[in-house]
Amino acid sequence: MKNIFYSLLLMVFSQQCYAQSSTADQQKLLDLYQNQKYAEAAQYLKNSYTDQTNDQKALNQIAYCFLMAGNNVEAEKYYSKAYQLQPQNLSVLFSLGNISTRRGNQQLAKKYYGEIVKIDSNNFNVYKLLANLYPSVKDSLRFVYLLKANQLNPNEADVAIDLAEVHGVSQEYEKAYHVLDVAIKADSENLVLQRAKLPLANQLKKYQEVITTGEILLKDGDDAAVIRDVAKAYYYTKKYDQAIKYFSRIEKLLMQNENTLYFTSLSYRYLKNYKMAAIYANKTIEEAISPNTASYYALLGLSYEENNQFKLAHAAYKKGLQFKATPTLYYRLAILYDTKLKQPKPALNYYKLYLGSKPNAEDDEAEIKFTKDRIAQLLLTD
Template identity: 40%
Template sequence: MNTKFFLIFVSLLAVSSWAAAQSSTVSDRTLLEYYQAQKYVEAATYLKSVYKEPVSDPNALRNLAYTTQMAGKLVEAEAYYQRLFQLDTTKLSVLNSIAGINLRRGNLQKAQTYYLRIISVDSTNFYVLKQLADISSRNNDTTGYVKYLSKANAVNGDDADVASDLSNWYVNVKKYALAKAVLNKAITADPENVVLLQSLLRLVHAQSNWAETVKVGMKLLQLGDGTYPTALKLGQAYYKLKNYMCCLETLAGMEDIQQTETSFYYMALSYKALKNYPKSIVYFERAITEGISPAIPTYYGEMAGSYQEHKRFKKAVYSYEKGLQFEERPLLLYSLATLYDSDLKDKAKAVRYYKRYLGTNPPAVQQVYVDYTRSRISALGSRL
């Protein structure tokens, strides 16, 4: 028998203690089979068939609450837990379950209310402090977030997640000494924790401590962390230390999908420092391309269309041309041609842009525009 399920079964059911209090008896074997197979919906249905309402026995209610919660029937589960709480308002575990259910349902305010009731009695409950910090974060309540994280960290300074989150916040507000103190304690307890080392890397990088950035970055790589933030910080540190080849090796080692404007920029800077100007230019160009949104031509085209509708034709021409500087899209050329043709009555420029439009080999879905363009070139050409 799976030990985990056996313990759950024994601790949650406590069959021997409540069977006599009920009019019917639950089959231990049947319920255990449901639990082991994680068939919680069936288990809940089975329990309801045995426990006849009104159910008042705490153990029966507890089992119904747990099973319906595991079955995803959160409204029913909360109702059972509420009935349990009415029987004994000192049960913090029941309040915790109700809060957790509301958190799962996205009812942050209700969850927070229940967690606060627990904290008012048990002010050092680490789990609840973490949950309150999470709720504060989701509510964009920075004051509450830092308050509860700090309290949780004071209760358990070894917890990696809390230490990481708290130190990251300290780094964001440039309170580096506090960030270091939080990380020192947690890392002492778990020196190879990747989450903590990532936060330490963030700290030393923010402090421009390049030698330490390399040291921590290399340790992370050895632990298997080749993520973009780690590789980029390590590459930047190598560049700042004038170790250009290591910078290039680190950044070039990232997968293509990870490369960004910043990684290309530092590779370009490194090639430039090594006087490899052709490659430097290539990577500066890649940085520029990566830094420009592919939607910019669309934005300029839409803006030009608005100017055109507003009869501000010079502004429209300028916007179309700006869009074309980023990418020579067929519809931008077509729109500019029709602007010169219909609104500005500049036949020569209209023909020029109509021809440029055709030169892009427009897709089949633009055949109507292609046909119109050819007819206009023919008509306008005879008048030039």
């Protein structure tokens, strides 16, 4: 979106730099422009014209300088006045739409861009900008505007990538692939387009294309997403040694996930390396389980316990231990057996397990002291 807007600014600049004025020194303005002293240029122009001026070129010049100086409020003020004088001026409408977007007023931006569509229904830039005002890939209007922009300019990379993403979410992989393929034919060295196309080629079982393109892309540097696609392509073509090689590269980048570990385990299994298959099956399981699962069960158990649902609390604490033996779970079980279920022997066992799990001496000072005192009491009554 920025590229579009700055292109428009250059167009406005070329028009406005040479705007004739009886009061403003155009050479001085050019010097200020060339040195990017837009705030000074804006102030100079304001002083050269009265606030009541209806000179369209002057208003555009002042607004442009304020915009380039980052003063959106003043820029909007002057562009709005220019808009009142010429409501169908495309450069003014584009500028007002952009300012509205910058200031977070999406509805106003849609209004200005919508007016451009009414004036010029084949304006590629406005459809691209409108699409960006609907960020959700599931929004039907985003799809409509991207589709129109792509029809007007199928070679433009940004729109092609965004439209392919929308098609991909709808599982229309052939359409997504075709959109990117057209753009790539127009710019065969565009690595961003090629990266976007790679997972789609995998979905469409174009595995040799994935391998060939992916290995070229990886010469530009490691990219976990590209490595993953190449690894899967090798897996699906039953080249399991190569698949493992690429999945291992993902691990070295610390970018492995449940899916990549799963495919690594399967690859080892097909190679009849059952020892490594088991290792990666375990890694897959560990990756699939949240490190916070035990804490969640501790919270669930405590909720049950406080509601006097002791059997459910006991089950929740024990389930949590299956994921990770934490000091909190041992302590909660000890307290549950001791004070609620009135079973001193298992309570004593869990108090000991709690101390053995090395709770934080500073954070859990009170619990540690209580546990030691309670162990001493239980041993006396044993």
